[in-house]
Amino acid sequence: MATKLFQIDQPTLVQLVNEKNLAELQKLGGVNGVVLALRSCADHGIYTNNDDEVARRRESFCSNTSKKPITKGFLYFVKEGFLEHTITILMVCALLSLVLEGLSIDGQVQVQQSGLINGVSTFVTLFVIVAVSAVANYKRQKKFERISNVNNTTQVDVVRCGRMQQILKSKILVGDVICLKIGDKVPAHGLFLRGDPLQLDESSMTGVIGYVEVNHGQNPFLLCGTKVVDGYGRMVVTSVGTNISQETTPLQARLKELTSSICKGGLAVNLLVLVVLVVRYFTGCTKDKNGNLQSRGSDTKFIEILKFAMQIIVHAVTILVAAIPAGLPMAMTLSFVHAMKRMMADKVMVKELSTFEILGYATTICIDKTGTLTMNQMRVAKFWQGKECLLQDGAYYSSMPRNLMELFREGTALNTTGSVPEVSGEITGSPTEQAILSWAVKELKMDMEEVARNSTILHTEPFNSGTKRSGVLTKRNDDDGSVLHVHWKGAAEVILEMCSSYYDSSGTVKDLDDNQKIDFQQIIEGMAASSLRCIAFAHASYARDEDSNGQLKKDGLVLLGLVGIKDLCRPGVKKAVEVCLSAGVNVKMITGDNVFTAKAIASECGILRPDQDMNIGGAQVIEGVEFRNYSPQERMEKLDQISVVAGASPFDKRLMVRSLKKKDGVVVFIGDGTNDAPALQDADIGLSTMQGAEDAKDSSDIVLLHDTFELVVTVLKWGRCVYNNIEKVIQFRLTVNVAALVISFVATVSGEEVAFTTVQSLWVNFIMDTLGALALASDKPTDELLIQKPPPPVDRTESFITNIMWRNILSQGLYQISVFLTLKFGGKSIFGVGVGGMVNDTMMFNTFVLCQVFNIFNSRMLEQKNVFKGALRNRLFMGIIAIIIVVQVVMVEFMNNVSGTKRLGWEQWSFCIGIAAMSWPIGSVVKCIPVPEKLVCNSHGGGLELLEDLVVNAS
Secondary structure: OOOOOOOOOHHHHHHHHHOOOHHHHHHOOHHHHHHHHOOOOOOOOEOOOOHHHHHHHHHHHOOOOOOOOOOOOHHHHHHHHHOOHHHHHHHHHHHHHHHHOOEOOOOOEOOOHHHHHHHHHHHHHHHHHHHHHHHHHHHHHHHHHHHHOOOOOOEEEEEEOOEEEEEEHHHOOOOOEEEEOOOOEOOOEEEEEEEOOEEEEOHHHHOOOOEEEEOOOOOOEEOOOOEEEEOOEEEEEEEOHHHOOOOOOHHHHHHHHHHHHHHHHHHHHHHHHHHHHHHHHHOOOOEOOOOOEOOOHHHOOHHHHHHHHHHHHHHHHHHHHHHOOOHHHHHHHHHHHHHHHHHHHOOEEEOOOOHHHHHOOOOEEEEOHHHHHEEEEEEEEEEEEOOEEOOOOHHHHHHOOHHHHHHHHHHHHOOOOOEOOOOOOOOEOOHHHHHHHHHHHHHOOOOHHHHHHHEEEEEEEOOOOOOOEEEEEEEEOOOOOOEEEEEEEEEHHHHHOOEEEEEOOOOOEEEOOHHHHHHHHHHHHHHHHOOEEEEEEEEEEEEHHHOOOOOOOOOOEEEEEEEEEEEEEOOOHHHHHHHHHHOOOEEEEEOOOOHHHHHHHHHHHOOOOOOOOOOEOOOOEEEHHHHHHOOHHHHHHHHHHOOEEEOOOHHHHHHHHHHHHHOOOOEEEEOOOHHHHHHHHHOOEEEEEOOOOHHHHHHOOEEEOOOOOHHHHHHHHHHHHHHHHHHHHHHHHHHHHHHHHHHHHHHHHOOOOOOOOHHHHHHHHHHHHHHHHHHHHOOOOOHHHHOOOOOOOOOOOOOOOOHHHHHHHHHHHHHHHHHHHHHHHHHHHHHOOOOOHHHHHHHHHHHHHHHHHHHHHHHHOOOOOOOOOOHHHOHHHHHHHHHHHHHHHHHHHOOHHHHOOOOOOHHHHHHHHHHHHOHHHHHHHHOOOOOOOOOOOOOOOOOHHHHHHHHHHHO
8 A cells, every 4th residue: 555645655666676677667657657656756866954854854764774684683683583483383393292201191181201201301402402503603793893883974876855965875765866977886776867878887786797688678677786897877776775675695595495305305304214214114114112013003102193293393303403404504694703703803894795705716916016016105216317327416406407496396386286385394295296395395405385375376277187297387486477387297108199399408499309209209218117106397588469268279389308217116016916926816917107117116016027928018018008999808818828018097997907807807907006905996906005095995895904916815815715614514514414314314224223312313413503603614714725716706606515525525424424324333343342222322323423523523624634723723613623522422421312312332432533533534545536527416406426546537
């Protein structure tokens, strides 16, 4: 039903955009009809902006606060635990056990100790599991809340009352008209109003690489969280806040698919067990604890049938508990939160948890030079007056011709965005400006304020990355203003082309013909080859009547001189680049500097190696103009060969990022300037430094709190560590799943009792879902993670389980199954494990749990044989191992009635430990068996093809 104030209701709007229902949109009168129903306007937005209107819209459609529930208390998680389906069923079964076991066959009340113990022990076990899970969830919530408050200050452009304004994302209302531009993330669900067709990147939500076009015709639907990669336009907001149905991320989708496949397998086994138990009961093949037949045809009492029904329900639910991998989503979130907290301690701030989903796949790092590879602390290292290098000649400055000295002082003091405060003396401006001003103050004895008092600035042309120059038009205050002076400063190769003459060291003006220009070009190239940024100064004076509307003269200038500015590489950069390259991650430098400076810096940093073709314009070093002029096909063919793009504009940086993404690469772009913002927004992962421009930090996903390139290695390690930890949890979980399901099925259909009691199954499940996941998800990154290549990026249809994981799962699972079944059917006769079935059953349970302890160690290393390396450094891991062992000893030795066990002797314990410990050498041997890189089985099917391949390789 529509709201009273608006002609459309929230459920209709939500369904409309989520389903992208074009037919329903037409019924509502198209986009314009929806706008009118929301009492808004495509031109003016919401007509009023008062508090009452805001309150009405929030009451009708919700506010755009994050989809974060109210902080839940500990008791909430306890209640949530008890309401979980399997826990609820087991609680009911435990209650029935207390009631039914207390009744005799004749229906008389007769308290039986075994029934009381079974029911109470199940209750106690469930209470413990729920309590521990509640504590873990409560603590995880607290950690997540602390981390989630890192940044909540995103602003958007909105039209309200006909006026453009910026508001916080959280203040957006349904009906607002939002202006979208390249690089923006869509802040809410909505409909396209007008403008250029938008190209949206939905890969973060769908996992599919490519862009989706949004236009006014066939697809006007905009989803929250998608990124605008091309186009400009307006949208009307239809859903905000908790009404936005967020798409699952690719990793979440893959885990969901994996969970679904495991559950299907568990349900299939569960159904078979139920069928077998029922058939065996009604065919008279089952016996009670005293050896009597449970079913005697028509003589069977109703209470007996009821007891049996309760018994098989408990068995079925117990198997189901082992089959449902409830801990996988928790393990993923736990790993993300743990990594985010640890990275903050390492001076790396990750803004969103979802960043970790793709960070481990990074294949290419594109990096700007200034401030990232270099220290951005510049100084003038060389000064050329004419064709003479005079910086080392301190006497020259004192004898510099007066006219030259004045021109340099004017060109430095007036044509700048920096300043030299007289009080503090602390020079401000960009690092380049600071270096030039510092040199002018020290060597030229420049008084900036005096120069400013003696001249009047008439017009300026600010520096930009496209022209690579800045200019200023002035007049001197001590003359009649009939003569104007223009000063230019910028990239030496650019300024040189604007000059027709130059000053030599004596102050004489000489013609600058083509031969002379070649000489100066060689000087510029020589400085660039020494990693110096070459800046040129030029001047011209002319009569005011020659002035063309205040425009700065751009030709016929006189070259004043050249300065070479040194920006040292950061310590450790070369080593960090080597680590990235050895990790299979390509490093490309994209800089606005000329090719000679770029080549020198790239060689110094290790991006270019001596064995590579480093010819300017060759395959390794290329200019931005050449890169952008390639045809799309030619650009894609040469992309992998390019290591350095020099003279690059912001467009070139962005073009490189887009090209790499089209080639199915996962791109990390590192920059700290305002002109880097578009590339940072387009990259899969944008990374900026704390000292960078605000635009760069706002556009990035990760901020380095300490300006050092070595932190990039830390980021890569953590990205792979998180991915690796999730793989470990899945491998461990599936190994237990495979073994437990097969064991339960075989034990049941063979005519014996179920493999484990309810309490034992719950304990195994707790190890599998909570303790094991917690231990493996908290592993810290190691250097070995950067020896291997990154995993290939995949979409949400691919399996999460690699062939290496299948190999480990199948080998360990088969070993555990064979050990259990050997003990089950021949333990007493083969191993002499004691008298009576209880001892044998206890040894099976004990061995199985100890196998999981050793398997947790095996799962720490998917490929390496030394599974103990670094284990002692992880105190949480070792603590969990200790807890499992202590609880297992208590269950076997001191809680026999509750856990359904029998005390074991030292020899029997030694036997259990020895059999379980064999999984270590088996794991080491199995890791020597090669597996194909191509996935031969997926989450939709089993590992039979891989098993056949492993047998062939092993033989």
